[in-house]
Amino acid sequence: MNTRPKIIVLDDDPTGSQTVHSCLLLMQWDVETLRIGLADTAPIFFVLTNTRSLSPEKAASVTREVCQNLKAAIALEKIQDFLVVSRSDSTLRGHYPIETDVIAEELGGFDAHFLVPAFFEGGRTTRESVHYLKVNGVDTPVHQTEFARDSVFGYSTSYMPDYVEEKTGGKIRADHVERLRLADLRSGVQDRLVHLRNNQCCVVDAETQADLDRFATDILATASQGKRFLFRSAASLLTSLAHLGAQPIAPEAMAQYVRGGKPGAVIIGSHVKKTTEQLSKLLEAPGTVGVEIEVSRLLDLSSDPHDALLADATQRACQIHESGKTPIIFTSRQELTFSDVQTRLAFGEAVSTLLMDSLRQLPTDIGFLISKGGITSNDTLSQGLALRTAKLLGQVLAGVSMVKTPADHPQFPDLPVVLFPGNVGDEMALATVYQRLSTST
Incomplete structure (x- = not known):
């Protein structure tokens, strides 16, 4: 693939850019500001929606406004290939599935959406579809940490298919969630990606950046064949998708x-x-x-x-x-x-x-x-x-x-x-x- 798609990140607080560099953060999302992001030479830009601090209704409204303006900006800039990432907290706090549902409604036609909460710099990994947070050097299922008791975004499980079922109120059942495990990623998942359709929910393991590098390679290759994917992820996936290399100043x-x-x-x-x-x-x-x-x-x-x-x-x-x-x-x-x-x-x-x-x-x-x-x-x-x-x-x-x-x-x-x-x-x-x-x- 000669050209990489533009990566558009809707960030629910401004820290999702914590693994990349040399790109733009947009604090506004009118059409002209979004065009600045789309026209920038960097392969990735961030729209800071701050929706994690908002009510569910307001979060949905802001996300819808961003997406509607994005459609207009993408048309004006004649952008052909793009990926949309709903960047959220690696400890699973945030407006899921509200934001991904709105993005799917407005930008539509996604074959799958992927939950990728791993954030290695913060000690967050996922294996066998269970999300862990390193606490005092020990991998701890994230539902056993203070973050799961959040009064707004609390949850009861670290097993990602069950988390999806809990957060969607049973709309997506745990046994209908596609699981991409470490062994799958490391052997390649293109053959599975090409068969995804109807915004299939998938949860993705990752223990190292190399796992996400391999996943991103398969995603980009499959997307170049016309498949459309949406992501709900922490920051580490963005490192692999953007592929920026080392920052200019240490x-x-x-x-x-x-x-x-x-x-x-x-x-x-x-x-x-x-x-x-x-x-x-x-x-x-x-x-x-x-x-x-x-x-x-x-x-x-x-x-x-x-x-x-x-x-x-x-x-x-x-x-x-x-x-x-x-x-x-x-x-x-x-x-x-x-x-x-x-x-x-x-x-x-x-x-x-x-x-x-x-x-x-x-x-x-x-x-x-x-x-x-x-x-x-x-x-x-x-x-x-x-x-x-x-x-x-x-x-x-x-x-x-x-x-x-x-x-x-x-x-x-x-x-x-x-x-x-x-x-x-x-x-x-x-x-x-x-x-x-x-x-x-």
């Missing part, structure tokens, strides 16, 4: 992107246990000072504490920056409970608004910005920095992306921004990224 050398050797700023919204552990280690690093925001005060409906919390965080962050150190702005860590999903989502929006207002009040000469948490990172790009597009530079640590704002950004031109997922890395990972970018060490 992760350890990315301090050269830091503006003027200045101290940076860190914004942390993620509440998962791993983030809290990483935050603790970061605050021990030289040159960091914590700015805790008591977000529980936002639950006080008798007053509007937003402005007071913002003024306090802004004052402290600016003082820390003026002293030559890096402010670490983070939400208070206590676990809050909510009466229903809608209340939780509304609270999350209030917290995000506060964090983004804090970002916009940062000194304009910060050297770099680290955003911790998937939803926080999406809001950082689309709201805090109000970007239309951003150029992905690569990874500063395995699974942790860095982008750069445009040179004409009105507040933070050419600012390197790290998009750090909530559940990636060991306890030292956040401190490691800070140290790689900080000139104080």
Whole structure:
């Protein structure tokens, strides 16, 4: 196959680009912005829909809007060959099957959709159709982890056919799910791919990048014969589909992107246990000072504490920056409970608004910005920095992306921004990224 198809990724939070580089992230999805992505020389681009933070109804609406605009943009750009990936969380949290159903309705005619949750940089593998997360060095079925107890996206099984049946409410039965196991992938699956039809649901094993490389080779060969496939995957599959090679600047050398050797700023919204552990280690690093925001005060409906919390965080962050150190702005860590999903989502929006207002009040000469948490990172790009597009530079640590704002950004031109997922890395990972970018060490 001489030309590779354009890979269009609808990313439900902005961390799905964590295994590729030198491509565009789109924060908007009007037809003209999508045409920018389609016309870019890179084989892959990302549309950051942020649907994981939305209600099911809103997630479906946003996905439908993206797909309808994509149809128009594809026609205008005369794109013949493309693959669509619904990129989601490797710990199985997200709006499945809502998003893949909408994509199939709007872009239609798919012969199969593949669930490929493996994400090697984050310790996620799948074998015998069971999805595992490495916890303290031990492969643990993902339904036994904190992620399965998510109040919005919880689930009861790590066996992917049963997960499909559970999430589709029995619409797709477990025994109707096609299983591509390790032995199948390693011996080649083209003969099975050519016989798939009617948007057949398939679950895909993977223990190494080589497994997905082989799978991607078979997928691309079969697609070149006219078969149409849709993917619901974590980031590692994108590495194999895009086939980009090594990034231009090594992760350890990315301090050269830091503006003027200045101290940076860190914004942390993620509440998962791993983030809290990483935050603790970061605050021990030289040159960091914590700015805790008591977000529980936002639950006080008798007053509007937003402005007071913002003024306090802004004052402290600016003082820390003026002293030559890096402010670490983070939400208070206590676990809050909510009466229903809608209340939780509304609270999350209030917290995000506060964090983004804090970002916009940062000194304009910060050297770099680290955003911790998937939803926080999406809001950082689309709201805090109000970007239309951003150029992905690569990874500063395995699974942790860095982008750069445009040179004409009105507040933070050419600012390197790290998009750090909530559940990636060991306890030292956040401190490691800070140290790689900080000139104080």
